[in-house]
């Protein structure tokens with residue numbers, strides 16, 4: 001019997017999700033012996049034309065990581081959607097838009113100008129910007145269109161399952177692959193991680209007060225955190241109360257607050273709004289001025305509460321009047 005065909009693809013992301021697959025260590029040998037990897041550009045020399053030549057639904061499952069922010073990524077995920085029976089949004093960026101999704105605070109013009117003209121490491125006196133088509137003596141060069149708005153995978157194609165995390169925890173990847181191979185998958189649309197908050201899993205949960213009362217917020221470099229006590233109770237913005245468990249609370253074990261990469265549990269509509277309201281409810285004051293002073297200590301509120309989820313949020317992006325494509 002032929003082995004199920006599997007594809008991996010990388011869109012707008014850092015590459016950590018691809019590393020997470022390799023982090024299966026020797027377990028990857030079991031995966032490789034059980035499936036036929038037919039597309040994995042970061043590791044194996046397959047081309048887009050190889051995928052185009054496949055029959056529709058020939059691939060059993062496509063694991064796609066990264067947000068979607070260019071015409072090329074959109075074309076590739078539409079192609080993989082046609083060829084695959086199942087599509088798994090792999091990692092925070094595919095799941096919710098991820099850190100690349102914070103680009104939705106700006107528009108494309110501002111981003112391209114910053115990267116190509118204004119960055120301190122760039123010399124571009126003529127202010128040359130990338131364009132979709134450039135004619136050179138040898139012919140026409142083309143580049144994919146960079147979209148004005150970063151999207152999560154399910155804002156561009158139909159998605160069957162989600163493996164959350166930045167990157168997804170290795171044990172969850174192994175369980176997902178096992179469930180796919182055995183045909184023991186839950187209902188379509190399920191996030192393949194426990195549907196309960198991270199605090200439930202946390203080694204410090206017994207030191208978390210019923211309702212921490214906070215007079216001040218700190219960033220991790222501003223205090224020496226007690227390694228035994230709940231970080232939130234120490235004024236560090238730990239988002240464990242609103243984040244899905246499944247990672248083994250690795251950041252908290254390293255004395256760093258949870259920044260929310262596993263995303264919300266299934267009863268939450270907008271992760272950032274939930275995180276913001278959960279933290280705001282802990283402010284220990286009834287005085288408007290004092291409340292404003294305490295809240296002002298939260299550096300970069302969008303980056304703090306929507307670090308991984310701005311494209312999938314109800315806000316989606318900052319409206320800047322642009323009518324640009326994408």
Ligand code: SF4
Nearest residue numbers: 199202230231238240
């Ligand atoms: S708030 Fe953070 S440190 Fe405190 S119990 Fe929850 S996950 Fe652990």
Ligand code: SF4
Nearest residue numbers: 247251258259260261
């Ligand atoms: S502790 Fe939070 S930020 Fe760290 S891996 Fe887990 S869910 Fe992600």
